Amino acid sequence: MSYLNSLRLHFAGKFQAAPSTVNNDPVHFDNRTFIPSYQKFGTGQSPRDVNGWWNPVGDAAWRLIGCRISAAWMKQAPAPASDPIHGCLIADSDRSVSAKLVDLDPEQQMVSEVWGMEIRICTENGTTLLRSHYKTAAFIDIWSRAPVQGDSAFGATYQSTLHDLEWGGIESSPFLQALRDSSVESGKLSIKFNVDGYNMNPGPDFTLGRIVGTIGPCAAGEPDHLVLGRHFMAPPQNPTPYQLNYCPAVVDAQARKIYVDLGNALPTTTPGGDIQPMGTLSLAYVDTKPESIGTIDYQLPRWYESTAGVVELPSRRALTSDELNAVQTNPLAWLAADTTGTLQAGIQEPPGGLYARADQFVFRMEPEQKSEVRVFATRFGAPLPGARIVNVFDPSGLQPSSIIGTAPAVAVPEDALNFPCRIVTGPDGIATLTLHAVDPGNPRSYIDGQVYGVRPMLEATLAYGTNYPFNPVEFISVLVFNRFKTDGPPTWYGSLQPIFVQYANLYPIMNRFLDLKDYESVCNNAKLLLLAFSLRREDPNSMPVTRDLSDAKRAAILEWFRNPGPDGKPLMGSPPPAVESRKVAAPSPAPAAGPPAEPMRGGKTAALARRLFLLRGKSLI
């Protein structure tokens, strides 16, 4: 099942993502050294000019704009032209505010999640045919997709599921009826979208990018954020111009078809532009030599928008029995013809077809909380029972670095996050990895908690050393919050001021509503703030928008608002004695050692430059 299915729709349009970039530098979290220029637009790449980077006034909004359904498929054929699904849109909520795009942490900015999104299928006049909630998910497989510098070059992909499905008047749409019928058992649908062509330059398209996506069925028990299928592994150093990125596929043995999602795998000529010509692209299985199964028409006009990169192969025929047997026991590969006509393997499955990945891979945890992670293991797409999975700390994908100062170390202390070194998959190929967090003890001082990376790996692949193809970004990111205790009944000066000041510093758009640094201003807006801080993280109106407030701090804030003093205002407490030496000078930027971060080209560019991706940590065996 999943969106890689004969029953599916594709859509294409624009997305808007407007994060505040003040929090892109971990050192900006330090209230003691924060200076007003960190809230100003950056004026250059040098550490002295970078200020609050390229969008300090961002409000974290995530919107779908003009996303039209570009194709709908049923049983290997397009939905009838008379089906009203053609001409419909994929839209976000028409009864709540926009969804929000949020980083996990300033030292893990490579798993930005979309929170609080409602997804609708609606007609041109806004009539809702399907309303659903998008399960919060982070992007994965970010890569440099277009030949430019900076975040505009990037493509990335989001896979998740749609829940709480409310169907509208779909009597005249056989396609939507089929989609509804597919969801009866699981109560959900599968959605995948690819984003690229993000625009950071001032102008009409500022904060906009291209989005193409697919919606299809989701079977009960299926992972929410992962295709249970075949996974093509990009070589560590992608050769150009035949560079393809990680991508999944599913073999439908009954229909004798292979569905491959190239939506985030093909390079483009410009950001958000045409797919780069790579000659003939053919899918093959690699037995003793590559055997082609079919080619794709990726150079046709509007191919990308109308397919979202999903292809069905072989086209116009079914796999023969021999082919079916072969693809189920051999690696699949994409071949590209180079300028001499010689076929080059662009990307292929690893030998033996072994693969394991966590379904959900971003977690926020409270001290003493346990979280269960489902890890799926497969061989050539089939569940792999009894597989031993080794779990290790791997902080190499985190980004403990600052443009202007020294960023706090990540992933220490290790004993604040506990998990078993080994787990074994059950008959269904699924293993449960239990993460157990304890109080990390404020190791980062001015940033709450600590961020960790945990990588599950199939033990069978370790025999290959570091040579077994794997996807570096496929690790679990965990933010463990500090324990937090208030000063008796919480007061502004006793406990809460530093929390509010930090939000005021990092999220200057709030100045349009109130001054979060100022006790009186906070009191004057107590009702609205109480409402917003009371909301679940999944609510698009939830405060803080950054979703980085621990349960304990949230409880303290709510208690503070709900128990005002005799003057009717939340308790102020006593101001600390004014001590001159408390103020610490802002860091004086020095020329950066290490790779250039180029912050004005975007947070993801800078964060990527700061990753190490050296697999290290505990002994594996």
Place this chain on the structure above:
Amino acid sequence: MIQVKAELFADLDGTVAGLHKALQNAIELEHSTIPPYLYALYSLKPGVNLEIAALIKSIVLEEMLHMALDCNVLNAIKGSPRIDDPCFLPKYPGHLPGAVEGQLIVPLAPFSKQLVYDVFMVIEEPEDPLHFPVKALALAEAEKPLTIGQFYEKIIEQIKQLKPGDFSKDASRQLTTGFGPLRTIHVHDVDSAVEAIRLIVEQGEGTKKSPLDPEDQPAHYYRYAEIYYGKKLIANPDPKPGELPYAYAGHSIAFDPGGVWPVISNPHSDSYAPGTKARLMNDTFNYTYTSLLKCLHLVFNGEPDRLGPAIGLMESMKEQALVMMSTVTVPGQTAGPSFQFNPVNA
């Protein structure tokens, strides 16, 4: 003052259905004042003209309350407010819904004292202003006009004819949060329905004896007059015979003309070329505004718990409007939201 069309009175024919229709018209009329007031409010730059902003905001909030009270009364007598309809939105510039044509044309315009005097004070002018008539509007017709106040009086008159069986007992169709009076006035019978309508009239117009509303705040007309005259309305501490009990003699309400964005007047989505930043912002604003109306429709049709999301949408509109109004589109002019129905953000 706003003169109400005779047809609106004709709806009030003694039937419950007629009362439903009249209350729907009242809801639309109350709502129609909000976009122009918000437009002027948001055109004030942050940090300046703060007292003027606070006065306008206080009036806008009460218009929202009035809309909610009308909805509660309509729901209490088994009606269903219609808020998510494209026809619900007035066109600007234009006449307020139900108002006599050929009279006041209400624009979306940045704040100016002239706007307050020429438009807002006319909208809010009581039938008989209490000796603070800043302006006598030339009547278009010879006969005595029918005013909003009279329209509401007629509604009250007909509510008083209702029988207990005409009232709904469905608590889910009453909004009882968001504003203080909604917590205390639970509309469920003739007395509470009359109390709700009476509050609308008195907050808007004051009473016949005082410019103050029941909460001792100057009624809307007098609050706008304070802005126009630049002085707070205060009780005359020692009125001599023949002198008025109130005077615009309180502290000064300063107006800094430089503290207003040079916002376009009466924008329409076509005012912004497709593909421009301003068009995108306007379309997104209108999508948010339409979402708010859809959300409020649910709030007043049995889902009052959606008030929270509705407030979130209002805050989002504010943020978007403030960004638009500080965004220069052509030299010397900034963008402003057109307040149009936009059910898809395409």
